[in-house]
Amino acid sequence: MVYLTPPTSAHDATHTYLTAYRQILAHRRTRLNTPSAVVILAALEVDALCACRILASLLTRDGVQHRIEPVAGYPALVALKDQLRKSAELHSLVLLNIGAMLDLASEDWFGEFPGTVKVHVIDSRRPRSLANLFGVGERQERVVVWDDGEVPRMDEERRAFEMTMFEESSDSDEEDEEDEEEDEEEGMEEDEEREDGTPRKKRKLNGGMSKRARREKRDEYVARLDKYYTAGTSYGQSCAGTVYILATALERADNALLWLAILGLTYQYLSARIKRGQYELMHEVFSDEVARLNTASLPSAGAGAGAEGPGGRQQLTADDSSIRPSEEMRFMLVRHWNLYDAMYHSAYVMSRLRAWNEKGRKQLGGMLAKMGFSLQQCQQAFIHMDQDLKRSLRAKMDNYAPEYGLVELTYPSYTRSFGFRLQPLSAADVVEGVGALLEAAGGVKLEVELEGNRGGGEWFGGSRAWSLPGRAGAGAGAGKENQPLSAADARAGGEGKAGGRDGGEGKSTQLAEEEEREGREEEWWVGNFWAAYDALGMNINLLRNSLPLAMALQRAIVRQGTALISKRAITQTKSFRLATIREGPDLALFAHPSTLSRLALWLVDATRNWVQSMQVGRKKRLLPFVVACAKEEAGTFVVVGVTGAEEMGDVKPNTFNLAFLEARDRSGARTRQVTFDTSVVEVNKEDLHKFLETLAMRAG
Amino acid sequence: MSTDPSQALLLECRRSAQTVTLLPYNAAVVTTLIRQIHTIHAHLVQSLRSAAIPGDEVGPTPTPPPAVMFTSTHHHLQIRRLKRVLLVYHSHRLNMLRGMLHRAHLSVTHLLPSIRPLLSPSELTFIRSYAQISMSYRAEFIDVLDIAASVDEPPKGMWVNVRVVKEVGEVITEGGVVDFRKGGRYLVRRGDVEMLLVQGYLEVVD
Numbered sequence: 036m037v038y039l040t041p042p043t044s045a046h047d048a049t050h051t052y053l054t055a056y057r058q059i060l061a062h063r064r065t066r067l068n069t070p071s072a073v074v075i076l077a078a079l080e081v082d083a084l085c086a087c088r089i090l091a092s093l094l095t096r097d098g099v100q101h102r103i104e105p106v107a108g109y110p111a112l113v114a115l116k117d118q119l120r121k122s123a124e125l126h127s128l129v130l131l132n133i134g135a136m137l138d139l140a141s142e143d144w145f146g147e148f149p150g151t152v153k154v155h156v157i158d159s160r161r162p163r164s165l166a167n168l169f170g171v172g173e174r175q176e177r178v179v180v181w182d183d184g185e186v187p188r189m190d191e192e193r194r195a196f197e198m199t200m201f202e203e204s205s206d207s208d209e210e211d212e213e214d215e216e217e218d219e220e221e222g223m224e225e226d227e228e229r230e231d232g233t234p235r236k237k238r239k240l241n242g243g244m245s246k247r248a249r250r251e252k253r254d255e256y257v258a259r260l261d262k263y264y265t266a267g268t269s270y271g272q273s274c275a276g277t278v279y280i281l282a283t284a285l286e287r288a289d290n291a292l293l294w295l296a297i298l299g300l301t302y303q304y305l306s307a308r309i310k311r312g313q314y315e316l317m318h319e320v321f322s323d324e325v326a327r328l329n330t331a332s333l334p335s336a337g338a339g340a341g342a343e344g345p346g347g348r349q350q351l352t353a354d355d356s357s358i359r360p361s362e363e364m365r366f367m368l369v370r371h372w373n374l375y376d377a378m379y380h381s382a383y384v385m386s387r388l389r390a391w392n393e394k395g396r397k398q399l400g401g402m403l404a405k406m407g408f409s410l411q412q413c414q415q416a417f418i419h420m421d422q423d424l425k426r427s428l429r430a431k432m433d434n435y436a437p438e439y440g441l442v443e444l445t446y447p448s449y450t451r452s453f454g455f456r457l458q459p460l461s462a463a464d465v466v467e468g469v470g471a472l473l474e475a476a477g478g479v480k481l482e483v484e485l486e487g488n489r490g491g492g493e494w495f496g497g498s499r500a501w502s503l504p505g506r507a508g509a510g511a512g513a514g515k516e517n518q519p520l521s522a523a524d525a526r527a528g529g530e531g532k533a534g535g536r537d538g539g540e541g542k543s544t545q546l547a548e549e550e551e552r553e554g555r556e557e558e559w560w561v562g563n564f565w566a567a568y569d570a571l572g573m574n575i576n577l578l579r580n581s582l583p584l585a586m587a588l589q590r591a592i593v594r595q596g597t598a599l600i601s602k603r604a605i606t607q608t609k610s611f612r613l614a615t616i617r618e619g620p621d622l623a624l625f626a627h628p629s630t631l632s633r634l635a636l637w638l639v640d641a642t643r644n645w646v647q648s649m650q651v652g653r654k655k656r657l658l659p660f661v662v663a664c665a666k667e668e669a670g671t672f673v674v675v676g677v678t679g680a681e682e683m684g685d686v687k688p689n690t691f692n693l694a695f696l697e698a699r700d701r702s703g704a705r706t707r708q709v710t711f712d713t714s715v716v717e718v719n720k721e722d723l724h725k726f727l728e729t730l731a732m733r734a735g
Numbered sequence: 736m737s738t739d740p741s742q743a744l745l746l747e748c749r750r751s752a753q754t755v756t757l758l759p760y761n762a763a764v765v766t767t768l769i770r771q772i773h774t775i776h777a778h779l780v781q782s783l784r785s786a787a788i789p790g791d792e793v794g795p796t797p798t799p800p801p802a803v804m805f806t807s808t809h810h811h812l813q814i815r816r817l818k819r820v821l822l823v824y825h826s827h828r829l830n831m832l833r834g835m836l837h838r839a840h841l842s843v844t845h846l847l848p849s850i851r852p853l854l855s856p857s858e859l860t861f862i863r864s865y866a867q868i869s870m871s872y873r874a875e876f877i878d879v880l881d882i883a884a885s886v887d888e889p890p891k892g893m894w895v896n897v898r899v900v901k902e903v904g905e906v907i908t909e910g911g912v913v914d915f916r917k918g919g920r921y922l923v924r925r926g927d928v929e930m931l932l933v934q935g936y937l938e939v940v941d
Contacts (some may be wrong), residue, residue, distance in 0.1 A: 067912040072911075100894070100921070104916075122912075
């Protein structure tokens with residue numbers, strides 16, 4: 036029942052992040068300081084990645100041996116849990132963006148672990164399992180939730196939870212029976228729906244009460260809990276932000292850690308997890324931090340680098356790694372692409388200009404012409420554009436963009452310098468790059484444009500398949516970061532050769548190859564995670580190389596999105612819009628849940644204004660988007676649901692988690708939840724139709 | 736001499752040196768070359784015999800006729816060249832093997848499985864006995880200096896971030912049991928894993 040409050044003052048007597056961190060440190064001077072003692076599990080997303088990096092650097096400086104494991108989804112988590120249970124040394128387990136909704140203290144998760152094990156939960160996802168926050172008992176003691184100051188405001192939920200718990204224990208006979216039933220049911224059900232198992236339990240339990248008043252009271256509480264759990268998924272303070280607060284409390288915050296925290300926040304904003312308001316709130320906090328930690332660079336900032344867009348020039352020095360505040364335009368990777376492409380590929384411009392058809396594209400060209408930017412200049416790589424154009428970009432945009440409906444063109448953000456090694460990157464650039472690495476560094480093939488051949492036309496435009504730059508020497512093997520040509524591979528190769536010579540043993544070689552391939556498929560996301568992890572460190576080359584990948588990824592998304600729109604492949608039901616991707620060159624790409632989510636978000640953004648203008652007279656309501664993509668090798672469809680808010684920058688809680696579960700229960704479709712993202716499910720190919728139909732019937 | 740098999744060996748040496756990989760022992764070409772040497776040698780002996788003056792007079796040996804001189808010199812040079820090729824090939828391989836052994840911390844058991852199919856039987860005997868000799872030499876002053884340790888990269892700190900290349904399983908270190916699983920990264924004490932690093936189970940990441 037432990038939850039931690041952010042350390043607001045140094046003399047806080049209650050549980051704060053600091054107390055938890057000290058607990059993690061507790062054994063560092065003893066023989067228990069082994070990597071098996073502190074285990075960090077991180078979800079595959081940029082926010083968790085940043086948090087993981089901050090935490091790892093804190094622990095490294097404290098000399099705490101630890102182990103980091105990326106976890107893709109529930110199956111991986113279960114496997115890892117079983118593996119960890121055997122470990123006698125384990126005493127701290129840190130979950131980054133994993134499992135806030137799971138009843139972690141139950142037998143299914145970490146209930147069977149020895150009592151000395153503490154499970155620290157740092158998760159930005161809401162709602163959280165109230166059992167973790169308010170539950171009592173020896174088992175609950177071991178779950179420590181790092182809260183962002185929200186819990187004190189949750190008094191009502193707390194009371195409701197405590198009351199229902201208390202009632203439960205008062206009439207034990209009944210409860211026992213019920214409990215058994217419940218257990219059985221839960222045994223049959225998949226793990227993933229545990230998060231809503233809790234409210235249902237309460238609902239059931241109030242059946243046998245006799246006193247009316249009590250029952251009413253109880254119903255009220257249950258309703259309260261139900262409301263909390265069914266409000267849909269939303270997000271609180273970013274995971275990286277939470278860990279950064281710990282770093283400041285330890286007085287160890289520096290630019291590198293601050294940058295990671297900013298990335299975590301930017302990621303949340305760019306992936307439409309938090310509202311503009313939430314973003315600005317945190318942005319202010321970080322502004323103070325940036326000012327505090329970058330005093331040396333401020334004088335030069337005063338000289339004109341202050342609030343500059345991408346067009347501005349900054350005085351660079353060789354080992355300048357400072358962070359500067361900046362106003363970011365909503366153009367994708369504008370510093371590294373060309374202006375036209377950056378505008379064309381950003382959902383923001385797309386939605387306002389409807390650039391998916393010829394007319395819209397003309398409009399985009401027209402706008403640039405009005406601003407006095409020749410198309411030739413705009414298709415030049417941004418760094419090679421005329422200086423005066425770059426400098427006047429911001430002012431021109433402000434003048435002409437509103438005419439085309441491009442209001443709120445910018446948002447406050449930061450850029451970081453990388454000395455002479457790389458141009459300054461904005462937080463959004465890095466988030467895009469690292470996100471692309473996470474999704475597509477390995478496992479899928481993407482063609483990227485060659486540097487310098489951009490816009491070279493038929494003759495000079497070149498592209499090549501993107502692959503992870505090999506590690507020096509050993510890693511060059513298969514272009515896979517995590518699988519250099521090890522001795523085992525070499526042996527397999529040797530056997531292969533021998534078999535070829537003998538002519539008889541080809542079969543065994545084939546088998547070995549198959550096994551190897553399977554292993555690779557399973558592991559590619561691990562490789563991606565570490566590639567992204569390295570890029571977030573100071574592996575500048577990898578970071579630089581990730582930018583073309585991000586562009587290629589965005590190209591694919593826009594290509595697919597425009598195809599869906601222009602082919603009118605989007606159908607509308609009463610409660611949502613549906614797009615199904617069954618074929619296409621990028622099928623493998625969109626089988627990745629987070630890429631598919633990005634496509635869905637892009638569709639929501641791109642069609643927002645269009646839809647609103649279509650519905651003149653009717654109540655303007657933006658329907659959620661459901662996008663399904665075939666995952667051929669598994670024979671399933673990945674289905675993503677995204678809620679659309681009326682305004683850009685606004686976010687509605689995502690209720691698809693429950694909708695999906697309900698649809699599954701009603702249709703009997705075979706689904707599984709592979710990632711921690713609650714709005715993503717995998718549905719068997721045969722059941723997809725049934726599943727979507729049921730989903731559509733559900734009242735929106 | 737494009738059909739000359741010795742050319743193949745030289746080419747192999749060159750490729751192996753440039754790519755720093757050990758290629759399989761080319762037993763076929765080596766035997767061919769040895770057989771060639773034997774044949775040429777037989778020719779040489781025969782041509783000399785034919786030129787020898789019958790009888791056993793003691794006195795200054797007369798110069799053989801120019802035709803014989805020419806043939807025998809030619810044969811002699813051919814034999815010399817082939818021998819040089821063979822020597823170059825073998826010394827290159829042995830150097831390479833020694834280097835590999837040193838990189839593998841003088842541990843034959845660790846090195847062999849990966850390269851065994853590439854070796855000839857005599858090379859196998861060589862590498863084994865070479866390792867044995869160096870190990871016994873090393874044992875004399877192991878308490879002061881470990882000649883098997885690599886000096887490529889002096890350690891920068893006490894801790895090191897490693898990733899698991901090959902599944903190791905549980906390893907008992909000074910601190911306790913560590914379960915090295917593929918896919919994760921571990922911050923560990925350098926001394927604890929030095930051996931695993933050398934053997935290629937783990938790899939340092941920065």
